[in-house]
Every structure is written in structure tokens, then in C-alpha cells.
Amino acid sequence: MRGAKSAKWVAGAALIALAATACGGGSDSGKGKDDSGTGAVNANGIFSVEVGEPQNPLQPANTMESNGSIVTDAIFSQLVDYDPAGKLVMVNAESVDTKDSKLWTVKLKKDWKFHDGTPVTAESYVKAWNWAANIKNAQTNASWFADIKGFADVHPEDEKAKPKADAMSGLKVVDDYTFTIELNNPLPYFSYKLGYTVFSPLPESFYADPKAAGEKPVGNGAYKFVSWDHKKQIKVVRYDDYKGPDKAKNGGVIFKNYTTLETAYEDLKSGNVDVLRQIAPKDLPVYRSDLGDRAVDKPYSAIQTLGVAMYTKQWKNTDPKVLQGLSMAIDRDTITKTVLQGTREPATGWVAKGVLGYQPNVAGDVTTYNPTKAKALIKEGGGVPGNKIYIQFNADGGHKEWVEAVCNSITQATGVACAGDSKADFQADLNARDAKQVKSFYRGGWVLDYPVNANFISDLFRTGAAGNNGFFSNKDLDKKIAAADSAATLDESVKGYQEIEKELVNFMPTIPLWYYKVNAGYSEKVQNVQYAQDGDPILTQVQVKK
Amino acid sequence: MGRYVARRLLQMIPVFIGTTLLIFLMVYTLPGDPVRGLFGDKGADPATLAAMRHQLGLDQPILQQYWNYMTGIVLHFDFGNQIASGRPVTDVLGDAFPVTLRLAGMAFLIEIVLGIGLGMVAGLRAGRLADNAVLVVTLLIISIPVFVLGFIVKSVFAFQLGWIEPNVSGEAKWDELIAPAIVLGSLSLAYVARLTRTTMAENLRSDYMRTAVAKGLPKRRIVGVHLMRNSLIPVVTFLGTDLGALMGGAVVTEGLFNVKGIGGTIYESIVRREGTTLVGLVTVLVLVYLFMSLLVDLLYAVLDPRIRYA
Numbered sequence: 001m002r003g004a005k006s007a008k009w010v011a012g013a014a015l016i017a018l019a020a021t022a023c024g025g026g027s028d029s030g031k032g033k034d035d036s037g038t039g040a041v042n043a044n045g046i047f048s049v050e051v052g053e054p055q056n057p058l059q060p061a062n063t064m065e066s067n068g069s070i071v072t073d074a075i076f077s078q079l080v081d082y083d084p085a086g087k088l089v090m091v092n093a094e095s096v097d098t099k100d101s102k103l104w105t106v107k108l109k110k111d112w113k114f115h116d117g118t119p120v121t122a123e124s125y126v127k128a129w130n131w132a133a134n135i136k137n138a139q140t141n142a143s144w145f146a147d148i149k150g151f152a153d154v155h156p157e158d159e160k161a162k163p164k165a166d167a168m169s170g171l172k173v174v175d176d177y178t179f180t181i182e183l184n185n186p187l188p189y190f191s192y193k194l195g196y197t198v199f200s201p202l203p204e205s206f207y208a209d210p211k212a213a214g215e216k217p218v219g220n221g222a223y224k225f226v227s228w229d230h231k232k233q234i235k236v237v238r239y240d241d242y243k244g245p246d247k248a249k250n251g252g253v254i255f256k257n258y259t260t261l262e263t264a265y266e267d268l269k270s271g272n273v274d275v276l277r278q279i280a281p282k283d284l285p286v287y288r289s290d291l292g293d294r295a296v297d298k299p300y301s302a303i304q305t306l307g308v309a310m311y312t313k314q315w316k317n318t319d320p321k322v323l324q325g326l327s328m329a330i331d332r333d334t335i336t337k338t339v340l341q342g343t344r345e346p347a348t349g350w351v352a353k354g355v356l357g358y359q360p361n362v363a364g365d366v367t368t369y370n371p372t373k374a375k376a377l378i379k380e381g382g383g384v385p386g387n388k389i390y391i392q393f394n395a396d397g398g399h400k401e402w403v404e405a406v407c408n409s410i411t412q413a414t415g416v417a418c419a420g421d422s423k424a425d426f427q428a429d430l431n432a433r434d435a436k437q438v439k440s441f442y443r444g445g446w447v448l449d450y451p452v453n454a455n456f457i458s459d460l461f462r463t464g465a466a467g468n469n470g471f472f473s474n475k476d477l478d479k480k481i482a483a484a485d486s487a488a489t490l491d492e493s494v495k496g497y498q499e500i501e502k503e504l505v506n507f508m509p510t511i512p513l514w515y516y517k518v519n520a521g522y523s524e525k526v527q528n529v530q531y532a533q534d535g536d537p538i539l540t541q542v543q544v545k546k
Numbered sequence: 547m548g549r550y551v552a553r554r555l556l557q558m559i560p561v562f563i564g565t566t567l568l569i570f571l572m573v574y575t576l577p578g579d580p581v582r583g584l585f586g587d588k589g590a591d592p593a594t595l596a597a598m599r600h601q602l603g604l605d606q607p608i609l610q611q612y613w614n615y616m617t618g619i620v621l622h623f624d625f626g627n628q629i630a631s632g633r634p635v636t637d638v639l640g641d642a643f644p645v646t647l648r649l650a651g652m653a654f655l656i657e658i659v660l661g662i663g664l665g666m667v668a669g670l671r672a673g674r675l676a677d678n679a680v681l682v683v684t685l686l687i688i689s690i691p692v693f694v695l696g697f698i699v700k701s702v703f704a705f706q707l708g709w710i711e712p713n714v715s716g717e718a719k720w721d722e723l724i725a726p727a728i729v730l731g732s733l734s735l736a737y738v739a740r741l742t743r744t745t746m747a748e749n750l751r752s753d754y755m756r757t758a759v760a761k762g763l764p765k766r767r768i769v770g771v772h773l774m775r776n777s778l779i780p781v782v783t784f785l786g787t788d789l790g791a792l793m794g795g796a797v798v799t800e801g802l803f804n805v806k807g808i809g810g811t812i813y814e815s816i817v818r819r820e821g822t823t824l825v826g827l828v829t830v831l832v833l834v835y836l837f838m839s840l841l842v843d844l845l846y847a848v849l850d851p852r853i854r855y856a
Binding site: 055156257396427467468 | 802
């Protein structure tokens, strides 16, 4: 059997050689010069960004997931936008005014044009919003118009009812460049919502064939659509007549399609793609040394929580003290540092950073690790019913590791048995949440839609809110939310929500875990790559080097 | 012969219906709703959900949906639209199939040339050094999982030596596909080599070979016509079904090298519960399998005239 023996040797040697090369390949390319400084810039240079194939046609009211929205945001500009501090900036609007937070007057800048040359008028907005809100057009983001008077007429709540009207009575065109929005109720932060993609204007050509327009969008934004080669790339170029404050500092963007983050990272290292939005877990331990100054590590406005299934036997009549105790049994510091490799930051409240009204340490010591107090609180609250908890998560999202770590932390600190409840994928996970089949906790995540704390409270904890997957309901809190919504000014509303956030600790509708961070990187070809509150790179600011 | 082909073609109809119905039912029973999935964590608005379901015909009973879908395919060659993007499935297939066909074709070619070549070398020198070497190499390839092999190829040839780009670009050019084709074809290559080797070694000892040698025929003719023709029957059987397997089984390889083909589309359709896309894909794959196995059966007669069709 000499042959077999030598075969074993060959195989062994080959494997060792490969393991060595696999490691060497990574660190070598990181030794390049780190110059994030100011090289000569090519103002017409085109760079590429990693994305996946957008799920939906590129219609602004229909794009919810990140692969599509990064593209629609490049092509469409809205009335307003935010600066990194969360302050409102006028974009297509000259002004957005209100006296009572109920009737809003929007004045448009006059010289704006769509990419097909037609002017952007009040009609472009009003018609687009009416179209998007209409149930007949089944746009996924239609419910964003629900604040506007007359929404129920075009989008009846009953699943079988037909719309009574074609237009919302709350939208009125005053003249070519002025229109008014009347809301059902006062909403001091409504102007902030207007920065969301769904409130984009649409050119007249859109209505002739909305489906075709979704394949070849014509917008009013900083970039003009060029081509969409499905599953390969989407190309946009700078729109030279753009009048907004965020004029592109580069010639255009190619959104390159990648199936996995790993392949995108490899392409970044070999110079085939310029900007990444995320680094795969596999590459997190090495990406800082690989990329040097071009590695990005920055918080953005998103939070991960353990949602409490309030309808279960376990939590229905259980003292919130038990939940407080469980929260204190989670060693957030250690888990974010070790299991999550520093890609998250321990949360100290329910509102993420970078949002108007964010307050640090609002949950008090409930989010600090303290096994003794955790045990005491659980005992005081009458113990965990069944003495066993489950954390539901989707197995396709890379959550298994931290769920296990959280479970271990809880069990070690309090003796409460804990197990992960894995669902095959995100679809199955959502299904269980909607069908009220969550056993005790579910993994929840929330990225900001608009930078006001209401977005993290009203949209998650109000009775019947779409994002309220734990079906938490508290009449008192609902009243306070309603009061904060109808406050006279934005400041008062934000303050109202800050008060509500302080109270959440008494109810524990969710257990805050950690805030997200952008862990990304960019190539040597580009500079000035920054990331916005929603975690996406700010495309217009990117400069391409000569 | 003609009757045989006709009968085989008729047999395809129940197979075709059975497989598509099975796939349709399987997707339907998976937990999770494609329309709800579009909304994610943010939660869905029930009226919009219902409107979208209605537009897509998802509110009808499953068998009704299946019937509508199949009549669409058979009568109008209409595979329906993707749920999320609204793109016709024929477009999606039209994008994905040429790429995978190219990849599978190259893998197939590598498999035939190298596989049969190695098998011949080993079979003609059974028991000697060359045979052992082939045995070792094929054993190695068979025992390494595809994703490990892909990772090895990438890290050595792309990152270490810099000979190839690590990933395939959008255009999927021929030269970019060489590395993934080698990875994809390698497993089957090993099987083809072993199959060829075994049947050749066996046939070398058969009577007609001895006769051929005794007649004093030239070596080329003995090996090329007498030996190869008989030895290739099991190999051809394997190759025939393997082309289908290459197209469907490219999920891992395509994912590794960022190839935008059938494999990735199948995976994505399952994750997104895109029943129509999935059934469309599988339908085409089933057809590929059916025609390949028919072709294989017909090829038998060319290789071995003793085989008759009834």
C-alpha cells in the first residue's frame, strides 16, 4: 500500500500550502499607502458601489429595501433632506411652512427640471402622491400618506373596499410652484417625513406606463438614469442641470450587483469595485488591517432589540420587572466586543443615535449588566413563567451567534433556561411574527426613516402600528403619543417623545440590545467617502481620484 | 426508432406535469409569504397586501393558480411575472440561462476532454504509476467539497498569483469563466475519469479485444474503435444526466464567483418565495434533463449497434 500512503502526504502538503496562502493574500494587499487625503480629483470620474439586485421596479413609492432605495435616492430628490446632525435642509422646496402643524404650505424652487426636461411643479408632487397612495396601484409604501386628509378615500382600510376618490382632499395646488398639504391631525414633525423617498415628484411621462417607468426612471435628482442591466449593474450619471445643494462631485455611479458580501470584498481588494456598504462577517477580523484608513467604522441610526411577544401566556400578565431583570442579565459590552467583533455598540435606550431627541442612558441601569440585580428583579416580578425563554431569529441573517451568546449570558446570570428559536429564513420569521406564533422573544431591527425620535417610538410601540410586531398595547402610552404628535411645535413634540421614552422602562415593550455601526470600506480610487444616518454612502460627495 | 422517440416524447408530458406540480406545491407549503416579505421589519399595510395579492392572483386556490400558470406556459409561452419586480419570468430566464449555459458548457467540455483523457491513460496502464496518480488526483477532487475547491482556486490563482480576477464580471466573458468552469466541472471530471478507467480496464480483457489484437489491427484502431466505443456507454449515460446537474447544481459555484446564472436565481427565488420564477426555472431544467436522457438513449445505438429500440 505504498501508493495510498504517499497520496496522504500529497494531500496534506497541499492543504497546508493553501491555508498559508489564504492568510497571506489578505494582509499583503493592506500594506498599500493610506492616502485618504487630497489627491488630484477627476470631477467626471465614475465610481462603482456594491449592491444587490433591487427587488422592485425603481418607483419611489414602491422601493422599501436597501438595494433599490440607494438607487432611487440617487435619481430622485425630495422637498427636504437632513444634514448629519439630523437638521432639516431644503432641497427642492424653497420653504415648508405651517402655523398649526396641520396645514402645511410648500413653496418650490422655480428652476428645477426633471431629467427629461419638463419642469418640476406643484402638480408633479400632488399627482405623484395621489397616484402612489391609491390602492389600485398597490405601492408598498402607500401607508406613508396616511397622515394626509382624504387618504382613507383613495386607500380604504378594508381589504375589499374600492377607493371612493382618485385624489386626496388634503392636497391642493395653489399655483405652479405652491401647494398645500392638510393633515388629518396636527403633526409637528411632518416636514421631516417629507425627506423620505416615497414623497418624490414624478414627471408626466410616468403615468403613461408606470411599469416601464420603473425600469427606466426619470427623476429630478442629482443623477440621471442611464441603464439597468438586470442582475449586473445599474448606471447613473451626474445630471448637470441639477439645482439642489447636493450637486454630485463625481461623474456618475455604477451600482454593481453582487450575490454575496464576500465576493464584493474580494473585488474591493482587487480594485473592481470602489465603495462597499457592508463587510461580510468572515472578513470583519481582517478588514481594518487590509484597508487601513479606508476601513469605515461609524455608528448609524439603527437599533437591534429583542421584541417581546406581549400576547403570549408568558408575558400577558407578567410584571415588567421580569423583563428588566432579563435585560440586565445580558452582557452587552462583552457580546458586542467578542461575538459581534465590535460591529455594534451597546444600546442604552430605544431611540438610536443621530436622531433628533436622542438621549443617552435613558433606560437607566436596565441596560447595564448586573447579574445580582437581574436575579433579584426577576424574583421580585414573580419569576419567568415556565422558567424558559426562546429568542426567535431568521437563520439566513447571521444572527445565530449573538442569539446564542445572549442566551448564555441570561442563563449564566439568572439560571433561566434560554434557547434560540431558529426560523429558516426572514420570510418564515415574519410569518411567525404576523401570525402571533412567537414563543417569547423575537429579533427585531429598526433603521430610521426620518431623524426624529417619534420614528423609533410611535412606529414601534403605538397600538396597531405596522412595526409593532410584539403587539404591545398601552392606552396611557397611546394617549401620550397622540399628545406628543399634536404638540404645537416640533421641539415640544420631540420633548414629549423624550418623556415617553423615559417611561418605556416601566413597560419594556422591547429589550434594547445595541446600535448598529457601518462597517464598510472603499478603494484607493476614491476619497471623501462618508455614510449617512441610514448607513448608505453619500454618493454625491464621493470624489474620484485622477 | 421513430415510434420509440414519439413514445418517449409522450412520456415527457406526465413527467413534466408531475414535476412542475410538485415544485408548485412545495413552494406553496413553505412558511412565509412573498408579498409580506417585501415589507420586512417595518410591517405591512393590510389593504396594500390584499391588493397586491389580488393583482398577482395569489388569492386564488393553489390548484387554480397552478392551472392558470401552466396554461399560460403551454398556450402563450408566458411564464408569468416575478412577484417583487414585476419583470416577466421569461426575461429573468433569458438573462440567467445563457450565462449558465456557457458556464455549464465549458465545464462539460473540460469534463469530457480531461475526464475521458485521464480515464484512458489510467485504463490503458491499469495498475501502473499513471493509473495510481490518476486515482489519487480523482480521489482528492471527489473528497474536497466544491466551496473549498473554489476558495482554494480563488486564493491561489487570484490573490496569490494574480493570474485571474477573483470574480466574474457582469458580462461573464469566456476567459473569466474558465476558473469557475474548472471548479464546477471538477467533481464530474473525477467521476468520468474513474468510469472510463474502470470500463476500459475491464474491456481490455474481453474476447473481442483479444480477437482484434490477434487480427493484427493497428493499436490506434483497437483502442479508438473497438475499445472506446464499448467503454463509453456508461460514460455517456453519466455525461447526459450530468449536463442537467451542472446547470441546476451551479448554486455554490455561481455564488462563489458571483456568476449571475441559474444557480443564484434558483436560490434567490426560494428565499423570496417566488413560486412562479422557481417553477419556470425548474420547468426548463426538467426539459433539459428529459431531452438529454432521450439523446443519451439514442446515442447508445450509435455506440453499440446491438442495442435495439422497441
